[in-house]
Amino acid sequence: MIESIIRWSVHNRFFVLLATLMLVGIGGWSLKNTPVDAIPDLSDVQVIIKTSYPGQAPQVVE
Structure with a gap:
């Protein structure tokens, strides 16, 4: 099958060039x-998340 595609492409160079x-x-x-x-x-x-947790350390909130 690939041989027939190659043969057709060689015989129809104009169409191959046009398609390219x-x-x-x-x-x-x-x-x-x-x-x-x-x-x-x-x-x-x-x-960025802004939140408040009154009375707690930043490590606990994190």
Whole structure:
């Protein structure tokens, strides 16, 4: 089966080149139009919790 695909590709170089250029073009367009939000935020996540526990030491509250 792979031999027939290779044979077809060799005989139809124009179509293979056209498909390759289309894929490169679509990839470039996708890269240009990908929103910035799609890139993950790699910064450290921090959560700040404010609470009160009157009369207790900070170690106990923690």
